[in-house]
Amino acid sequence: xxxxxxxxxxxxxxxxxxxxxxxxxxxxxxxxxxxxxxxxxxxxxxxxxxxxxxxxxxxxxxxxxxxxxxxxxxxxxxxxxxxxxxxxxxxxxxxxxxxxxxxxxxxxxxxxxxxxxxxxxxxxxxxxxxxxxxxxxxxxxxxxxxxxxxxxxxxxxxxxxxxxxxxxxxxxxxxxxxxxxxxxxxxxxxxxxxxxxxxxxxxxxxxxxxxxxxxxxxxxxxxxxxxxxxxxxxxxxxxxxxxxxxxxxxxxxxxx
Numbered sequence: 001x002x003x004x005x006x007x008x009x010x011x012x013x014x015x016x017x018x019x020x021x022x023x024x025x026x027x028x029x030x031x032x033x034x035x036x037x038x039x040x041x042x043x044x045x046x047x048x049x050x051x052x053x054x055x056x057x058x059x060x061x062x063x064x065x066x067x068x069x070x071x072x073x074x075x076x077x078x079x080x081x082x083x084x085x086x087x088x089x090x091x092x093x094x095x096x097x098x099x100x101x102x103x104x105x106x107x108x109x110x111x112x113x114x115x116x117x118x119x120x121x122x123x124x125x126x127x128x129x130x131x132x133x134x135x136x137x138x139x140x141x142x143x144x145x146x147x148x149x150x151x152x153x154x155x156x157x158x159x160x161x162x163x164x165x166x167x168x169x170x171x172x173x174x175x176x177x178x179x180x181x182x183x184x185x186x187x188x189x190x191x192x193x194x195x196x197x198x199x200x201x202x203x204x205x206x207x208x209x210x211x212x213x214x215x216x217x218x219x220x221x222x223x224x225x226x227x228x229x230x231x232x233x234x235x236x237x238x239x240x241x242x243x244x245x246x247x248x249x250x251x252x253x254x255x256x
Contacts, residue, residue, distance in 0.1 A: 001237045006189050007253040009207070010148055011036035011243060012235040013192065017146070017185055018046060018099065026052040026097035026142070029133060032252050033148060034101035039247045040239075052097065096180075100138040100145045105129050106161040107149055109201045109221040111168025111183045113139075114161035132165045139166035144181040152188035154220035170199035190215050192232055196224050205232040 004012070014037035018025070023046075025038040038051040105127065106114040115135055117128040139145055147168075149156055167173060168183050186193040191206040202224035206215060208231055215223070235243075248254065 001240055002254075004235050004240060005254050005256060007033040007036075007256045008240065008243060008248075009232075009235060010034075010187050011040060011248075011253060012239050013037075013185075013187060013232070014101070014146055014148075015040040015044070015239075018049075019144075022046065022049065022098045022143070024050050024052065024097045025099045026138070027101055028103075028138075029130075031101055031103055031148065032248075032256075034146070036243060036247050036253055037101075038099075040243055043242055043246055044239075096141045096143065097138070098143040100142045102135055102139070102145055102147050102166060104147065104149065104156075104165065106156055106158050107147060107186065108158050108161045109223070110172075110199055111147075111170070111186075111195055111201065112161045112164045113147060113166040113168060114163050115165040116163040118162050135166040139168070139180065139182075140178050141180050144184040146184055147186045149186065149188045152190045152215075152218050154218065157188070157219045157221070159221040168195075170195060190218060193223070200224050202226070203229055205230045207232045208234065 010033040014034060018037075018041050025041070027035045027038055035051075038049070042049045042051055102113060102115075104113040104115050105117065113135065115129045115133060116131060118126040120126045145166075167176075167178070170182060173180075173182055183195060185204070186201070189207070190210045192204040193201050194204050196202045200223075201221075203215070203226060206212070206229055212225070212229060244251070244254065
């Protein structure tokens with residue numbers, strides 16, 4: 001079995017971390033690793049889960065063929081769900097999804113996420129992102145959410161985000177009495193992170209071959225470190241076999 005790509009690792013780590021009572025998983029735009037994680041879970045540990053991909057609702061517990069993993073959310077090849085519906089009905093008819101997956105341009109030490117862009121200080125943008133894309137709503141109401149950062153450097157892991165698309169700061173969430181459960185886990189190409197009781201980002205594990213010095217140099221703030229830093233558990237051959245053989249049959253994740 002060949003070594004997993006970083007996106008294959010992301011998919012397997014996300015699928016592993018889902019909780020027993022997670023029943024409705026909603027996947028956002030341009031996150032093939034998250035779509036793969038949701039479908040992988042439905043084929044292994046969560047046979048009764050409903051996976052919302054775009055406008056399709058996929059229930060795969062009956063052994064149906066899963067939707068493929070493609071780079072774009074609205075690829076017509078994913079439209080093989082048990083049902084199609086307008087996006088608004090996802091919230092009206094199905095209540096709050098249990099789990100959502102986010103990406104972002106900036107993430108700060110308190111878990112706030114920016115997908116709007118980077119202002120230039122003169123009323124314009126150094127870099128313009130896609131906007132909030134329902135991040136504010138989903139981060140408020142879903143039972144828990146995961147953040148996947150495609151890069152890890154001082155420009156993306158910052159002391160304070162320029163703008164907030166999703167409020168992750170646990171202290172502020174409590175003050176505002178937000179009903180959702182907040183951030184469960186952050187993934188980056190260097191490691192796995194969560195948050196301590198004070199709400200500051202903490203190292204959970206580092207990926208194989210990554211050093212603490214690398215992470216410190218790549219992070220724009222001081223992380224909370226455990227006394228001993230574990231290595232992120234590698235994917236098993238069984239996990240990779242299901243991921244590559246039934247979920248990502250076209251090799252989208254392996255190629256990225």
